[in-house]
Amino acid sequence: MASFLFETHVMGAGPTGCMTALALAQLNQRVVVFDPQASDALTARSRAYAITHSSRRLMQRLGLWDELLNDLVAFEQLDLRDLAAGRQVLFLADDLALKNRGHSGIGWILDHRPLMTVLLRRLQDSPHVHLHLGGSAAPIPSLDSLVIAADGPSSPTRESWGIHCWQHRYRQGCLTAKVILRGVQANQACELFRPEGPLAVLPLGNDQFQVVWSAPMQRCQDRSALPPSEFLDQLAGILPQGIDPDLLLDQPRAFPQQWMLARRLSRGRGVLVGEAGHRCHPVGGQGLNLCWRDVDVLVTSVQKGGSAKRIAARYGRQRWIDLILVGAATDLLVRFFSNKNSLLVGLRQIALQLLKSSHRLRQLSLRAMTDGPMRIARALPD
Template sequence: MPSFDYDLLIVGGGPVGASLALALASQPLRIGIIELSPQQSNIDSRALALAFGSFRIMDSIGYWADIAQEATPIEHIHISNRGYFGITHLDSTQIHLPALGYVVKMGFLNQAIYQRLKDFSQIELIRPAKVIQIQNRSNHTQVQITLNSEIHTLSAQLLIAADGAHSVVRQLLQVPVYKKDYDQTAIITNIETEHPHQFTAFERFTDTGPLALLPLAKNYSNVVWTVKSSQAPYLIEIKDEEFLSKLQDRFGNRLGKFIHADQRYAFPLQLIKTRQLISDRVVFIGNAAHNLHPVAGQGFNLGLRDIAALAEVLTNAHRQSQDLGNQAVLATYKQWRQWDHRIVTQFTDTLIHLFSNNYPLWGLSRGLGLATLDIFPPFKKVLMQQAIGLMGQQPRLVQGLSL
């Protein structure tokens, strides 16, 4: 087999791209991670809701123990519709699990992943580097990058795009995407509440979009408040007291008085979905393949299932001495992941259409639906299995097994 600089080149050193490298670290593969930022932030206070299936992936890869003490379990989920009757409660004991998921701050996750990367000499971090050209050959791909003001050309059997919603790889290859602008913006912050959250995540639907509170340490919760984009600048700029008052009005008093808010961030929301999950010697994962609305917290978890499936496909191919960039190998990955992508994308998009409006009849129907779901355990079990990432054909890492 011809010799290349790397077996795999991963563009994007975020949690998805770096986790893929760690998932494959037990294999005799040379892996390069091309990352644009000069260093990874370890103080990012934004939070991620990890489904139980994602916990299994991280545990199987080997870095869950490094973040476990900083992770807050989600034992209950409370779903409501502001201004209408009907509530659904989900409980981890209903499906015999210790938790439905966990909440961890992005900074702790980045720190754990990058600390673990140092243990593997066959994984090289190439930073700060930018991809400027991609040329696919019959038996390899060539990637031209700028690194320290110099241009370098790297080669690999396979290029993996994990470089986010506005993927440079996707743009350079002119891969078409489907886009939908929701005209919504997510306001993200952490708040302190009067009463403890009791390890409960709240998803409250309002006429401007969903409002989620995710449990953190002590009496703190992470807030993901979806508002109309025209409202976002005002909610970012007002004083904390006024912001907390308006947030309290939308959420209610289930956690008592809102006491304190950290710095606020605003993120415009779009659905961006690649129309080609694979290309010649290129595969798209994470937000480079599917950037979703944050409702139900599915996006990052979908990305982790991408790496679990891709790591298994590539491991099997390598053991059979196959070319990792071979179209048949990539087609196996594509076929495996299409169903999950389609279901989760349709699920999140449909939720936004059903719940982000103030039509009275729709509100009554939504309330009836939530109330009905709450009293039918079989329906509830299916919803929970989907929410925690344990539906469909599960990769070995999702099952808690090694590759």
């Protein structure tokens, strides 16, 4: 294994920055982490992430999986419905050929709070990590440091490096809320395609679910301001028959949605990871998994050795295909399914019927979702 002479600066202690710092610290690399938010604010976000197998493997390598096992809610079924086309496809864990591998889920749902609590504690305990949280000024990196921008979609570091982005702002926004639902199995996630946008229902355990509800932005904002009973009535009105919302558990929040890709992912000794480099629509729950595949590739590049500049350039080259394919796939899904166009509805009926009747097609779709479109031809590694 290569030996490291330089220090690494991670700008941003969100889920991507923390994961990067932890992975590098495990290589005995000295890591400085800076975030203007204090640890309480960093853990406070009300959000749940869909975790795929690519993220599961990274968490296992970093020893996080067992520690978070009680907080990971596995879903063994994914119920996909197109309400305008009147079609339903049920994906099962068997479609991923997971039997006897000890991982029963198609994926898992993990709440932001336990994830960040464990990540920040592990970073605090590491002798290789220097955490600077809640301050106003970042420590100055030395001239040979690798600088990792993990400071989110509006990344001030990316701006300061003069890296521009390609971007497309969706007309759709999305609203997130935690609710208690009746009529959904605790081990089931749902993706409902509706003409106004997709609606994901993600299990959090104990009848609690996170809904990620896409619709025109103004409608999301209006819904987020509704009194709880009216919000639940509106949600009840669009959920399939037999699924009933009982209680709203947090304040619904509306977010704009965009596809964004930085025009370059490295500059000199600097790299962009996570949402500092890319964003995609939340359909299919790809966001954080894509960010963590950045971490995986960056750490492999560090292990291969060389100067900070060489490591950065190698990382920058290797991430393109996955980012472009996932961005294109999520964009296509949203455009194809969010309408009532009779030609497209007909095509969707055919496509979903094929998916329903073919185990192989379901397997390829799940592999693309869980490991990225580049790896659909390969069996899922352990």
